[in-house]
Amino acid sequence: QVDENHFDYMDLFDLQMVSNPEISPDGNTIIYERHQFDVMTDRRLVNLWQISFDGKDHYPITSGTKNYGNVSWSPQGDKFAFTSNQDGSNQLYVYWVKSKTTAALTNFTESPGNISWSPDGSQLLFSKFVSELSKAVKPGIPAPPTGAQWEKEADVIDKAVYRRDGGGYVQDGYSHLFIISAEGGTARQLTSGSHQYGSPSWAPDGKHILYTVNKSKNAELDPNNEQIFQQNIITGEVEQLSKERGPFNSPKISPDGKYIAYTGFKDRFVGYQLTQLYLMDRDNKQVEVLSNNFTQDISSITWSKDSKSIYFRFDEEGNSKVGNIDLKGNSTTVAENLGSASIGRPYGGGSYSVSDKGNLAFSHVTTSTPSELAVLGRKSNSQPKLLTSLNENLLKSKKTGNVEEFWVDSSVDGFKVQGWIITPPNFDPSKKYPMILEIHGGPYTNYGSRFSPELQFIASRGYVVVYTNPRGSTSYGEDFAAYINHNYPSEDYNDLMDATEYVVDQGYVDENNLFITGGSGGGVLTAWSIGKTDRFKAAVVAKPVINWYSFVLTADGSPFFSKYWFKDKPWESPEDYLKYSPISLVGNVKTPTMLLTGQEDYRTPMSETEQYYSALKLQGIDAVMVRIAGSGHGIAGKPSNLFRKVGYITNWFNKYKD
Numbered sequence: 001q002v003d004e005n006h007f008d009y010m011d012l013f014d015l016q017m018v019s020n021p022e023i024s025p026d027g028n029t030i031i032y033e034r035h036q037f038d039v040m041t042d043r044r045l046v047n048l049w050q051i052s053f054d055g056k057d058h059y060p061i062t063s064g065t066k067n068y069g070n071v072s073w074s075p076q077g078d079k080f081a082f083t084s085n086q087d088g089s090n091q092l093y094v095y096w097v098k099s100k101t102t103a104a105l106t107n108f109t110e111s112p113g114n115i116s117w118s119p120d121g122s123q124l125l126f127s128k129f130v131s132e133l134s135k136a137v138k139p140g141i142p143a144p145p146t147g148a149q150w151e152k153e154a155d156v157i158d159k160a161v162y163r164r165d166g167g168g169y170v171q172d173g174y175s176h177l178f179i180i181s182a183e184g185g186t187a188r189q190l191t192s193g194s195h196q197y198g199s200p201s202w203a204p205d206g207k208h209i210l211y212t213v214n215k216s217k218n219a220e221l222d223p224n225n226e227q228i229f230q231q232n233i234i235t236g237e238v239e240q241l242s243k244e245r246g247p248f249n250s251p252k253i254s255p256d257g258k259y260i261a262y263t264g265f266k267d268r269f270v271g272y273q274l275t276q277l278y279l280m281d282r283d284n285k286q287v288e289v290l291s292n293n294f295t296q297d298i299s300s301i302t303w304s305k306d307s308k309s310i311y312f313r314f315d316e317e318g319n320s321k322v323g324n325i326d327l328k329g330n331s332t333t334v335a336e337n338l339g340s341a342s343i344g345r346p347y348g349g350g351s352y353s354v355s356d357k358g359n360l361a362f363s364h365v366t367t368s369t370p371s372e373l374a375v376l377g378r379k380s381n382s383q384p385k386l387l388t389s390l391n392e393n394l395l396k397s398k399k400t401g402n403v404e405e406f407w408v409d410s411s412v413d414g415f416k417v418q419g420w421i422i423t424p425p426n427f428d429p430s431k432k433y434p435m436i437l438e439i440h441g442g443p444y445t446n447y448g449s450r451f452s453p454e455l456q457f458i459a460s461r462g463y464v465v466v467y468t469n470p471r472g473s474t475s476y477g478e479d480f481a482a483y484i485n486h487n488y489p490s491e492d493y494n495d496l497m498d499a500t501e502y503v504v505d506q507g508y509v510d511e512n513n514l515f516i517t518g519g520s521g522g523g524v525l526t527a528w529s530i531g532k533t534d535r536f537k538a539a540v541v542a543k544p545v546i547n548w549y550s551f552v553l554t555a556d557g558s559p560f561f562s563k564y565w566f567k568d569k570p571w572e573s574p575e576d577y578l579k580y581s582p583i584s585l586v587g588n589v590k591t592p593t594m595l596l597t598g599q600e601d602y603r604t605p606m607s608e609t610e611q612y613y614s615a616l617k618l619q620g621i622d623a624v625m626v627r628i629a630g631s632g633h634g635i636a637g638k639p640s641n642l643f644r645k646v647g648y649i650t651n652w653f654n655k656y657k658d
């Protein structure tokens, strides 16, 4: 039973979250996305709001039940582009600030994305899917007689990656780049061929664009080889700029036109490699790694207006931050606690934008507050200021669990492992509580100091929730994450157990009521753990990989997973695949186990869940399989499925709790 004043399921529909704030070039105005959930349609609604940098003039640009996003200011700040499904399918729109008027620029059958303004604000560059006639074999059978009811045509698949989680079965075609006048008219396609083009941006001369494309002979089987190209949009002349084996991404030319900054790494074909920041001199094409002294992954790069430094996003010790690096490689942290509008587990995310003078807007979370809008002035001693408090009333009237960070020394080696404990609302340290260890997936990602409705719902049900970043997690430098390259699961299991012992030692956890769960990579580690120890009373293995051999042949990223997560193909080293598969330990399992997976999960397909379920049943273990309808890999995508996930997990544990 959940107390009436504890944060619970239906409160989700009162939450509002800030995402993707875009600051105008003069730094005076911010347009941000406001996310909320619709109780009637079980889905996310996104509207655009405007606010001044000083917090005044706060009002909606859009309202209602359609979705808006991808805001991008013109360099002059007189207008901004965005995408919306307000007229049916997703289209490109421009909003003129002075007249407060909006025009739809496109009426495509496919959604435009990756919007970038020409330097003079007259044109927009964007990407869009272009379908291709299927070359698949045809059956050549007679047409049915008029009025006959024959079965529908078979689906014929000839692509290596033929379905994508969340996107369904892949259509024949490619993502290409287009330009369109900001005043509308016909869009012009700039790229051609059977390649996926991405990350478009303009050069300051307005005549060249940059983009990434993987032009390997068989790009499908050679993922991760995106290279940087430059194209003259008048003559069509194309030049490949990056020369080494990629992946290289997000190329951006400095405002003075002298340099190109981009992210990536020289591929060593392993699961985790540090993503670095590269700098290319446009005259002599010399390249240097600018972030050589920086130990975290770099993403979301933006040049400062004076071309002297580059802003970027990074995660450090479970905290998502904005950094700035000068052209000598000296870096500073500019802002912390970036957060996303996720309602699931406490993964990283969040976004920032920076004005011409260096004013910053970003989405800000803490362990107790969902994403709000924050700004930071350009002066070095400026302090971040929250401009919104959308959830203040809700969080005043509803109690959430307190979140406390801890660190534990590894029992295996010199690593230190970071974790967090959520205690239930009205926590009393003199009492004993059941505990749930909740394990993240990826595995190359991180949990952190971020508000998580999913874990708060569990805490509201009376459980102490523990989450950690075992080795393999990002945000602790390359050695920590790369430890599990071709070695997963391994001592990450020991890190999880070290964290469990640490929390048990705090004295308020009932040792006889320890439970374990995790999703995806966390499902791998949950199944692995119950194959190694009987310490947990019950387990929920969510959307797991159980057998790496079958996973790399059925997951949506088959060419990637088989090439990067293992040294050989499954049939070349089956013993290697079995060694790291939780199925190899199922004979040891005594723990009652629930499996819980989305019916349309194409990342860790249902067949992984089914194998483990049957194996547990054959072993005579108390097991149940929950198949979530209308869900891919991201079960928390729909509020009702998030509630189901929490409800099934906690009710399974309640069944075994003393």
Ligand SMILES: CC(=O)N[C@@H](C)C(=O)N[C@@H](C)C(=O)O
Residues within 6 Å of the ligand: 440, 441, 442, 443, 445, 519, 520, 521, 522, 603, 604, 633
């Ligand atoms: C790269 C990837 O998708 N890995 C999955 C197996 C995974 O673990 N996903 C995590 C992020 C999840 O929680 O869904």
